[in-house]
Amino acid sequence: MFKKLTKFIVNQMDPCKELVPVESIAGNEHFRPLYLLKKKTKPKTIFHRAPYYQRTGFTLHDVLLPGKEGKSIESIHQDSSQFTLTKTCADQADGGLSISFDPASVELKGAASLSKEFSITPQKKSVSLESLEELRREREINMDHSFIQQLQRRDISLYLVTEILEASEEAIYKESTKADRGFKTKLYATLCAQSTRDDKQSIVIPKGCTLAFRTIQIHIRDGAWDLDYFPAEPVRMQAYVADGPSLGKLGVVVTEINYSCRIFLELSSDLLLIVLNTIKAVMTDKNLLEELSQKMEEVPEQNDGYELKTESPDLQGLFSTLQHSPRDRVLLAEGITYVLDALHELMEDQLLLLLESLERKIVSQQLKLVEILLKHGLDKGQESFLVDSELLSFPHEEEQMLTIALVELSGVQLQEDGSAVPRDQPFEAVAALFVALYALNLLSGSK
Template identity: 60%
Template sequence: MFKKVTRYIVSQMDPDGRLAPVENSGQQDRFRPLCLLTQKRKQNTIFRSDPYYEYTEFKLDSVLLPGKDGKSTESLLPSEDGPDSSQFGLTKVTVDKVKGDLSISVDGASVELKGGGSLSQAFSIKMKKKAIPMDLLESVRKNRKINMDHSFIQQLQRTGADLFLVYEILEASEETVYKEDTKAELSFLAKIFAKFFGEGSTEHIESAVIPKGCTLAFRAIQMKISKGEWELSYFKERPTPVTGISFLEIPTPKLGAVDREVKQYCGIFSELPSGLRVMFLNTITAVMRDRNLFQELSQKMEGVLEKTDGYELKIKSPDLKDLLSTLENSPRDRRLQLAKGITYTLDALAELLDNQLLLLLESLERKIVSQQLQLVGKLLEHELKKVDMPFRVDASLLSFPRKEDQTLTMTLVELSRVKLREDGSAEPMEWPFEVVAALYVALYALNLLSGPK
């Protein structure tokens, strides 16, 4: 739910595409000004053109040699009321079938619905922008060199990973609670939550508390290091398209483009023998239940791709042991192909909400993934980059043996920002293409690994 809020904020507040949402509330302290980040990979996908940032344990001062004045870079941090700090608010209200009046207070702090309408979503958040003055950062760059003997810097040099510095953030100025009204679909979702995690609090999966001072989004600038000197990349580089797919040739990406990409990366799974498919599927579903395990597998796969020879794949976790052992004993080219397929699948799953992962796990047990894949494929045949452009899909794709299967599927799709009705009518909400494409990739991989052997 936190991810849902921060992504919405970025979609509304980002004029130049350099603002990145913090997608896990437990990691917000890792994306403060002067924190150092690495970029997960230069490879872009059709469902994610923005870079993946990974936090490190270091700040800028940690890797710089001492300056002549003995000052720490912490002095660069913006003050609460300094010239590089500003405050503003954002209010989101979604109302279905309004028969009364909707009123929003002048300061944006409260939302009230009068009459016979039904409020499905509402939140109002006050934010503060904090930025490090670039002229001060440039002064530090000229006067302090990088400590090339630092173990972190030496590791960066060996791996060739890109280094980034957080220089601006959006943070919450006051505590905010985001809630969604309880619907039949979400009550059903609560039951699934209880099934997989032993607790069924609808409030838990429908709300997010954002504390005061929480980092919501950030901007990072690349640092390029050479022989102790460092430069800052002030201009955003043009993203590199996925091999074999030119985004310029596809003005409105649809099913064909997504299908080509997913087959490029996940096609290797179809070559696995039955036993290995089951093992791969068990590993993927295990990490879908556990975010820490998810991160661990993702990092291991990045290690395989970055260090193609002699990379240690030993691990203590029993949920990952068999898969990593299989990769370690595979020929180099095949190991790389499998690592790319796993990483691509994990990237798609990372784009989805936690609630969607629960619904996918339930869909696997109900054996309805194949039909869901067909349905989501039909959604991708339509224009999903224009909001409020209704269309229709074949209603038979929403016909399931059990009513709960239909409810589950419609909820899964609606969480991807496309509202579906039983008659096949569909309505895009809030630029859904990327998340629908990610859902298609996730369904494709799960269907391939769980299908007939």
């Protein structure tokens, strides 16, 4: 919920996407002005356009040599005006839907409403670049600091937080799904024996919580440090589609997937099964997902003597394979990382629904449906459009409901007649769902 809120705030207040939304409320205090961050080596993706940063736990003050007596670098902070963002919305879906809460029973048709509500006042805090320049001339980096020495040895880029948006007052973000006569859009009961008729979720955003931040890169050499005011633009992969004319943003998504997942096309069926079983295991265990993500990100940075270790039996098969396949190790790790990044963008409920879809062998049809959704301007507003109703026709009614719920959680409301209504510019969320479906479809050998 917190990530959805911060992404919405950035979309509303920073159309140029120079601010990076904070993705977890835990540790938000590490993204304050003058904090130092590391940028992960993995590139931006179509479903996650902001860079990936990691906190270091250190501030610029921690790694500078002492300066003039009595002068604190905290004095270079600047506060600016506040902005209030308020959102209240409710979507109503009437009739025509029937959801299976239990294999032996089917709920009656009914209606459901989904609502979101919040009012938050972000305040901008920044560091004067002119003051930073003065500080740069006056104080050098402590090259004996163990953190700096490790950065130099590993050639890791360092970034300084120069601007943030923070919550100036405590705020509450609420979401609710209300059911009438048994209807429940989120379909928890597809995978659980019990269900609730009124699902409410809320999160308290404390005063001073960092919502988004901006950085500038620092270059360190022999104690001196410079700020990179004009960073080089990253080389972007050329967007093309091999067959036929460009399909707009869908073409960009397809190109990115084909490039990032190209190694999967070269794997044997046995190895594809190992990768699939590993990904299925981490989809039900958040800690395991984090462990696999971290280990896969480390693989390209390690030499041939590096040994992948884990205490989890669910990861051992993949790790053993990677250990004995040095030729494909980096490409395979990068492909898996790309898929895991897409899974990170989905909700936990969606991961469970995806696993159920895999068991029911309906992933390939869901993939075609989501592909059609991406052809429309999902980031242009809330204009409704029609998709082929045949794509919503499944052998069993609960499979249709499962698919509607899966797409709904990515921000597109579907009806049985094929009408679709996007909410909150859901292009990135739908793109992440498309990547997940593509990967599961490919790894499972579906046609």
